[in-house]
Amino acid sequence: MAETLHWLEPESLAFPPPDSALSDPNGLLAIGGDLSAKRLVAAYSQGIFPWFNEDEPILWWSPSSRAVIPVEQLYINRSLKKLLNKKLFSVTINQAFEQVIDYCADAPFRREGTWINSTMLAAYKHLHQLGYAHSIEVWHQQNLVGGLYGVAINGFFSGESMFYLKDNASKFALVGLVNVLKQQGVKIIDCQITNPFLTSMGCIEVSRATFDQYRQQAMLMQLPAATWQPRTIF
Known part of the structure; x- marks a missing residue:
């Protein structure tokens, strides 16, 4: 099954299931959204965390090994x-x-x-x-x-x-x-x-x-x- 990188909708706090994250790079789950408090709490509550460089869009992760x-x-x-x-x-x-x-x-x-x-x-x-x-x-x-x-x-x-x-x-x-x-x-x-x-x-x-x-x-x-x-x- 082909893997898909999910783009977050600006008006929604919903994340894709963590087990749908890419295998390469390992754990990349979604891209976009923002770092509002509500979105961060929603992410951490599901074991998802942001990790990205200054010149990148926001990247969200859920690695296969934790x-x-x-x-x-x-x-x-x-x-x-x-x-x-x-x-x-x-x-x-x-x-x-x-x-x-x-x-x-x-x-x-x-x-x-x-x-x-x-x-x-x-x-x-x-x-x-x-x-x-x-x-x-x-x-x-x-x-x-x-x-x-x-x-x-x-x-x-x-x-x-x-x-x-x-x-x-x-x-x-x-x-x-x-x-x-x-x-x-x-x-x-x-x-x-x-x-x-x-x-x-x-x-x-x-x-x-x-x-x-x-x-x-x-x-x-x-x-x-x-x-x-x-x-x-x-």
Whole structure:
């Protein structure tokens, strides 16, 4: 059966079924639309995420293999345990969302390229104001040295990006996020696409069907509002 790339209708928030995504490039599901809050919430609720470059139209993805971290299987090696016990950094939640996403979008600080353009920055900052996008911050002597951000729909958390200015800061951010979600009984973190760092922290790849089961279970979880209240995690 021939594969078809779907174009989104401007007046509709409907997406094609995620399993209709292309196999090459893997997971490309649809093109077009906008980054309005309603469309982003509709997308993440179905396990679909935007990923595109500045000079491209908006591209929407649902890869056939999905990267997830089972929160009970987060890997903390001996050296990280020692750093955690020494309280090398402090970790907070939702106290500096705009700073975190700005750092994530700043390629020199990321030490790699970035796809977070000005349109995405504005869209996710708006999602944060609406209570859907959240950040974990890592501090050293009152300076922001690392962090991550993502989107939460009920108990489903989809990580978007992270940064670090000091070694191990991104590991502390991930530990902080796991601590928050584990307390609420959340089972997995959606990492979308794996990389060596995530793999070293316990990230695994599952099929789209298995991921969808995880997502549906997480979506049924109603987390207390206090889950995302700004505070110190450790």
